[in-house]
Amino acid sequence: MSKIARITISLDQELLEQFEKKIAGVGYASRSEAMKEIVRQSLVEQEWQESDEVAGTISLVYDHHEGSMVKKIVAVQHDFGHVIICSQHVHLDHTNCLEVLVVRGKPPEIRGLMDRLKSIRGMKHSALMTATTGRHIH
Ligand code: NI
Numbered sequence: 415m416s417k418i419a420r421i422t423i424s425l426d427q428e429l430l431e432q433f434e435k436k437i438a439g440v441g442y443a444s445r446s447e448a449m450k451e452i453v454r455q456s457l458v459e460q461e462w463q464e465s466d467e468v469a470g471t472i473s474l475v476y477d478h479h480e481g482s483m484v485k486k487i488v489a490v491q492h493d494f495g496h497v498i499i500c501s502q503h504v505h506l507d508h509t510n511c512l513e514v515l516v517v518r519g520k521p522p523e524i525r526g527l528m529d530r531l532k533s534i535r536g537m538k539h540s541a542l543m544t545a546t547t548g549r550h551i552h
Contacts, residue, residue, distance in 0.1 A: 416552055458546045462521045469547045472515040472528055475539035479509060486534050491515070494527040510538070518547065 425433070437448040461468055478484050491498055497519040504512045517524050524542070532540040 469518040470545045471543045473541050474513045477509050478511045480536040490530045
């Protein structure tokens with residue numbers, strides 16, 4: 415557990431009101447908890463800009479009956495085997511598949527993988543959740 419530092423910040427009244435509005439209903443124990451979360455989020459964003467190694471997840475939803483989709487998705491994943499730690503495939507119903515890839519690597523490589531996957535024709539949903547390796551976040 416790191417030492418707690420206390421700071422005082424000055425905000426424009428309007429900005430404070432926007433902040434209060436933003437955190438209302440989320441259930442933060444205090445403004446401090448909300449601020450910590452926002453600071454951590456911005457650190458993760460910075461990590462994705464500057465760091466050599468980040469982690470995240472990619473989720474995909476597609477119809478496995480659609481032409482050569484499955485072949486293409488598998489081929490792309492083989493091209494990026496060094497970035498994909500594991501994947502999970504769920505058969506949502508008779509038609510639709512949900513696939514989740516856990517990824518770790520250089521941000522441009524992960525974005526490259528994401529670009530290749532989302533450009534596959536017929537993809538119903540694709541999203542990248544930018545997480546962190548946790549090493550630089552406290
Ligand atoms: Ni399936």
